[in-house]
Amino acid sequence: MTTAAPSADAHERALRDESARAAAQEQHTIDSAAWNVFANHQPYYHVLSDPQMLNPGQSARDVFWATGTRDVKALMDFAELSPTGGTGVDFGCGLGRLTRGLIPFTECQVGLDISPVMIAKARELSSFPSMDFLPISPEGWPLDSASASLVISLLVFSHLSTVELMEQSLRELARVLRPGGFAVFGIQTMTSRGAIVTWFQQVARHGRTDRAPNAEQIRRKLVALHRGTTGVL
Numbered sequence: 001m002t003t004a005a006p007s008a009d010a011h012e013r014a015l016r017d018e019s020a021r022a023a024a025q026e027q028h029t030i031d032s033a034a035w036n037v038f039a040n041h042q043p044y045y046h047v048l049s050d051p052q053m054l055n056p057g058q059s060a061r062d063v064f065w066a067t068g069t070r071d072v073k074a075l076m077d078f079a080e081l082s083p084t085g086g087t088g089v090d091f092g093c094g095l096g097r098l099t100r101g102l103i104p105f106t107e108c109q110v111g112l113d114i115s116p117v118m119i120a121k122a123r124e125l126s127s128f129p130s131m132d133f134l135p136i137s138p139e140g141w142p143l144d145s146a147s148a149s150l151v152i153s154l155l156v157f158s159h160l161s162t163v164e165l166m167e168q169s170l171r172e173l174a175r176v177l178r179p180g181g182f183a184v185f186g187i188q189t190m191t192s193r194g195a196i197v198t199w200f201q202q203v204a205r206h207g208r209t210d211r212a213p214n215a216e217q218i219r220r221k222l223v224a225l226h227r228g229t230t231g232v233l
Protein backbone atom coordinates (compact mmCIF):
# COMPACT_ATOMS: atom_id res chain seq x y z
CA MET A 1 0.00 0.00 0.00
CA THR A 2 1.34 3.44 -0.82
CA THR A 3 0.80 6.49 1.39
CA ALA A 4 -0.11 9.71 -0.37
CA ALA A 5 2.61 12.33 -0.14
CA PRO A 6 1.54 15.51 1.66
CA SER A 7 0.33 18.14 -0.76
CA ALA A 8 2.52 21.14 -1.52
CA ASP A 9 -0.05 23.30 0.30
CA ALA A 10 0.09 21.23 3.47
CA HIS A 11 3.87 21.26 3.35
CA GLU A 12 3.95 25.03 2.98
CA ARG A 13 1.45 25.45 5.82
CA ALA A 14 3.55 23.25 8.09
CA LEU A 15 6.66 25.30 7.28
CA ARG A 16 4.78 28.53 7.98
CA ASP A 17 3.48 27.18 11.32
CA GLU A 18 6.94 26.03 12.29
CA SER A 19 8.48 29.38 11.46
CA ALA A 20 5.72 31.25 13.41
CA ARG A 21 6.39 28.98 16.41
CA ALA A 22 10.14 29.65 16.20
CA ALA A 23 9.53 33.42 15.94
CA ALA A 24 7.20 33.35 18.97
CA GLN A 25 9.75 31.36 20.96
CA GLU A 26 12.52 33.82 20.07
CA GLN A 27 10.35 36.84 20.95
CA HIS A 28 9.48 35.22 24.27
CA THR A 29 13.19 34.74 25.05
CA ILE A 30 13.94 38.38 24.23
CA ASP A 31 10.99 39.83 26.20
CA SER A 32 11.59 37.58 29.15
CA ALA A 33 15.30 38.51 29.27
CA ALA A 34 14.49 42.24 29.05
CA TRP A 35 12.01 42.09 31.92
CA ASN A 36 14.43 39.97 33.95
CA VAL A 37 16.90 42.85 33.69
CA PHE A 38 14.24 45.30 34.90
CA ALA A 39 13.28 42.92 37.70
CA ASN A 40 16.89 42.78 38.85
CA HIS A 41 17.40 46.53 38.63
CA GLN A 42 14.92 48.91 40.28
CA PRO A 43 11.91 46.57 39.96
CA TYR A 44 9.49 48.87 41.83
CA TYR A 45 10.30 51.69 39.44
CA HIS A 46 9.97 49.54 36.33
CA VAL A 47 6.58 48.36 37.49
CA LEU A 48 5.35 51.81 38.51
CA SER A 49 7.33 54.60 36.85
CA ASP A 50 7.21 57.10 39.67
CA PRO A 51 10.46 58.67 40.95
CA GLN A 52 9.63 57.72 44.54
CA MET A 53 9.87 54.05 43.44
CA LEU A 54 13.64 54.40 42.81
CA ASN A 55 15.37 52.70 45.77
CA PRO A 56 12.10 52.90 47.73
CA GLY A 57 12.20 52.92 51.51
CA GLN A 58 9.46 51.38 53.64
CA SER A 59 7.04 54.30 53.24
CA ALA A 60 7.39 54.34 49.42
CA ARG A 61 6.86 50.57 49.39
CA ASP A 62 3.71 51.07 51.45
CA VAL A 63 2.54 53.54 48.80
CA PHE A 64 3.39 51.00 46.08
CA TRP A 65 1.14 48.32 47.62
CA ALA A 66 -1.61 50.83 48.37
CA THR A 67 -1.72 51.80 44.68
CA GLY A 68 -2.43 48.14 43.83
CA THR A 69 -5.46 48.06 46.11
CA ARG A 70 -6.60 51.43 44.74
CA ASP A 71 -6.16 50.44 41.08
CA VAL A 72 -7.98 47.10 41.32
CA LYS A 73 -10.84 48.80 43.18
CA ALA A 74 -10.95 51.45 40.43
CA LEU A 75 -11.09 48.70 37.76
CA MET A 76 -13.90 46.89 39.59
CA ASP A 77 -15.83 50.12 40.17
CA PHE A 78 -15.39 51.09 36.54
CA ALA A 79 -16.75 47.72 35.42
CA GLU A 80 -19.44 47.84 38.15
CA LEU A 81 -18.41 44.40 39.38
CA SER A 82 -18.92 42.96 42.84
CA PRO A 83 -16.62 40.28 44.25
CA THR A 84 -16.62 37.21 42.01
CA GLY A 85 -15.12 34.66 44.44
CA GLY A 86 -13.18 31.86 42.73
CA THR A 87 -9.77 32.42 41.19
CA GLY A 88 -8.62 35.85 40.13
CA VAL A 89 -5.78 36.10 37.62
CA ASP A 90 -3.43 39.07 37.30
CA PHE A 91 -1.85 38.98 33.83
CA GLY A 92 1.62 40.59 33.77
CA CYS A 93 1.73 40.75 37.56
CA GLY A 94 5.27 42.10 38.04
CA LEU A 95 5.89 42.17 41.80
CA GLY A 96 2.26 41.33 42.56
CA ARG A 97 1.11 44.92 43.16
CA LEU A 98 -2.35 44.28 41.67
CA THR A 99 -2.46 40.60 42.65
CA ARG A 100 -2.80 41.77 46.25
CA GLY A 101 -5.55 44.14 45.20
CA LEU A 102 -7.55 41.10 44.07
CA ILE A 103 -7.82 39.74 47.63
CA PRO A 104 -11.12 41.48 48.52
CA PHE A 105 -12.73 40.24 45.28
CA THR A 106 -11.59 36.59 44.91
CA GLU A 107 -10.80 33.51 47.00
CA CYS A 108 -7.49 32.65 45.28
CA GLN A 109 -5.19 34.91 43.33
CA VAL A 110 -2.69 33.91 40.62
CA GLY A 111 -0.14 36.31 39.19
CA LEU A 112 1.29 35.46 35.75
CA ASP A 113 4.34 37.04 34.20
CA ILE A 114 6.79 36.50 31.36
CA SER A 115 9.77 37.22 33.64
CA PRO A 116 10.83 34.39 35.96
CA VAL A 117 12.79 36.93 38.03
CA MET A 118 9.64 39.05 38.57
CA ILE A 119 7.82 35.85 39.56
CA ALA A 120 10.56 34.89 42.04
CA LYS A 121 10.48 38.39 43.59
CA ALA A 122 6.68 38.44 43.74
CA ARG A 123 6.81 35.11 45.61
CA GLU A 124 9.42 36.43 48.03
CA LEU A 125 7.31 39.51 48.76
CA SER A 126 4.05 37.65 49.29
CA SER A 127 3.08 35.87 52.48
CA PHE A 128 -0.54 35.34 51.45
CA PRO A 129 -1.56 31.65 51.46
CA SER A 130 -4.29 32.31 48.87
CA MET A 131 -1.78 33.65 46.34
CA ASP A 132 0.50 32.02 43.78
CA PHE A 133 2.77 33.34 41.03
CA LEU A 134 3.56 31.45 37.82
CA PRO A 135 5.69 32.13 34.74
CA ILE A 136 4.10 32.25 31.30
CA SER A 137 5.65 30.03 28.61
CA PRO A 138 5.78 30.69 24.86
CA GLU A 139 2.95 28.15 24.47
CA GLY A 140 0.61 30.05 26.76
CA TRP A 141 -0.67 30.48 30.29
CA PRO A 142 -0.06 27.69 32.85
CA LEU A 143 -3.73 27.51 33.83
CA ASP A 144 -6.61 25.12 33.08
CA SER A 145 -9.34 26.20 30.72
CA ALA A 146 -12.41 27.75 32.40
CA SER A 147 -10.58 27.95 35.75
CA ALA A 148 -10.75 31.70 36.48
CA SER A 149 -13.68 33.86 37.56
CA LEU A 150 -11.85 37.13 36.97
CA VAL A 151 -8.85 38.24 34.93
CA ILE A 152 -7.37 41.69 35.37
CA SER A 153 -4.40 43.42 33.80
CA LEU A 154 -2.98 46.92 33.95
CA LEU A 155 0.16 48.43 32.40
CA VAL A 156 0.84 45.24 30.42
CA PHE A 157 -0.89 45.23 27.01
CA SER A 158 1.07 48.30 25.95
CA HIS A 159 4.29 46.35 26.60
CA LEU A 160 3.40 43.36 24.42
CA SER A 161 5.92 43.42 21.62
CA THR A 162 3.95 41.97 18.69
CA VAL A 163 0.38 41.84 17.44
CA GLU A 164 0.60 38.03 17.54
CA LEU A 165 1.49 38.17 21.23
CA MET A 166 -1.45 40.44 21.92
CA GLU A 167 -3.75 38.03 20.08
CA GLN A 168 -2.30 35.03 21.88
CA SER A 169 -2.76 36.81 25.22
CA LEU A 170 -6.41 37.58 24.41
CA ARG A 171 -6.94 33.95 23.34
CA GLU A 172 -5.42 32.68 26.58
CA LEU A 173 -7.44 35.18 28.60
CA ALA A 174 -10.62 33.92 26.98
CA ARG A 175 -9.59 30.26 27.40
CA VAL A 176 -8.96 30.46 31.15
CA LEU A 177 -12.13 32.45 31.96
CA ARG A 178 -15.01 30.32 33.13
CA PRO A 179 -18.36 30.97 31.43
CA GLY A 180 -19.81 34.07 33.02
CA GLY A 181 -16.37 35.18 34.22
CA PHE A 182 -15.08 38.70 33.73
CA ALA A 183 -12.01 40.27 32.19
CA VAL A 184 -11.21 43.87 33.03
CA PHE A 185 -8.04 45.41 31.76
CA GLY A 186 -6.51 48.73 30.82
CA ILE A 187 -5.11 49.46 27.42
CA GLN A 188 -2.87 52.45 27.05
CA THR A 189 -3.56 54.63 24.08
CA MET A 190 -2.71 58.03 22.65
CA THR A 191 -4.88 61.08 23.15
CA SER A 192 -5.27 63.56 20.32
CA ARG A 193 -2.52 65.57 22.02
CA GLY A 194 -0.14 62.63 21.93
CA ALA A 195 -0.14 61.80 25.63
CA ILE A 196 -0.25 58.15 26.59
CA VAL A 197 -3.03 57.36 29.01
CA THR A 198 -4.55 54.20 30.32
CA TRP A 199 -7.83 53.77 28.61
CA PHE A 200 -9.96 52.82 31.54
CA GLN A 201 -8.74 55.87 33.45
CA GLN A 202 -9.62 57.99 30.46
CA VAL A 203 -13.08 56.47 30.27
CA ALA A 204 -13.56 56.87 33.99
CA ARG A 205 -12.62 60.52 33.72
CA HIS A 206 -14.69 61.36 30.68
CA GLY A 207 -17.44 58.79 31.04
CA ARG A 208 -17.23 58.07 27.32
CA THR A 209 -16.29 54.74 25.78
CA ASP A 210 -16.04 56.19 22.28
CA ARG A 211 -12.74 57.75 23.30
CA ALA A 212 -11.06 54.36 23.19
CA PRO A 213 -9.75 53.56 19.73
CA ASN A 214 -10.05 49.89 18.86
CA ALA A 215 -11.79 49.02 22.12
CA GLU A 216 -14.93 47.88 20.32
CA GLN A 217 -12.94 45.62 17.96
CA ILE A 218 -11.10 44.10 20.89
CA ARG A 219 -14.34 43.60 22.81
CA ARG A 220 -15.91 41.85 19.82
CA LYS A 221 -12.86 39.66 19.39
CA LEU A 222 -12.96 38.66 23.05
CA VAL A 223 -16.64 37.84 23.00
CA ALA A 224 -16.19 35.85 19.80
CA LEU A 225 -13.32 33.95 21.38
CA HIS A 226 -15.28 33.09 24.45
CA ARG A 227 -18.97 32.88 23.79
CA GLY A 228 -20.98 33.14 26.96
CA THR A 229 -18.43 35.36 28.68
CA THR A 230 -19.47 38.85 29.54
CA GLY A 231 -16.35 40.77 28.60
CA VAL A 232 -15.99 44.21 30.13
CA LEU A 233 -13.37 46.42 28.60
Ligand SMILES: C[S@@+](CC[C@H](N)C(=O)[O-])C[C@H]1O[C@@H](n2cnc3c(N)ncnc32)[C@H](O)[C@@H]1O
Pocket residue numbers: 031035046047048091092093094095096097098112113114115118136153154155156159160165
Ligand atom coordinates in the same frame (compact mmCIF):
# COMPACT_ATOMS: atom_id res chain seq x y z
C1 LIG B 1 4.93 47.90 33.86
S1 LIG B 1 4.91 46.29 34.57
C2 LIG B 1 3.30 46.27 35.34
C3 LIG B 1 3.16 45.17 36.39
C4 LIG B 1 1.79 45.06 37.03
N1 LIG B 1 0.76 44.83 36.03
C5 LIG B 1 1.45 46.28 37.84
O1 LIG B 1 0.69 47.14 37.33
O2 LIG B 1 1.93 46.41 38.95
C6 LIG B 1 4.67 45.24 33.14
C7 LIG B 1 4.77 43.76 33.49
O3 LIG B 1 4.35 43.03 32.33
C8 LIG B 1 5.18 41.89 32.21
N2 LIG B 1 5.13 41.42 30.82
C9 LIG B 1 5.68 41.99 29.72
N3 LIG B 1 5.42 41.26 28.63
C10 LIG B 1 4.67 40.21 29.04
C11 LIG B 1 4.08 39.09 28.38
N4 LIG B 1 4.23 38.90 27.08
N5 LIG B 1 3.37 38.21 29.11
C12 LIG B 1 3.24 38.39 30.45
N6 LIG B 1 3.79 39.40 31.14
C13 LIG B 1 4.49 40.31 30.43
C14 LIG B 1 6.54 42.38 32.66
O4 LIG B 1 7.42 41.35 33.02
C15 LIG B 1 6.17 43.29 33.83
O5 LIG B 1 6.17 42.59 35.03
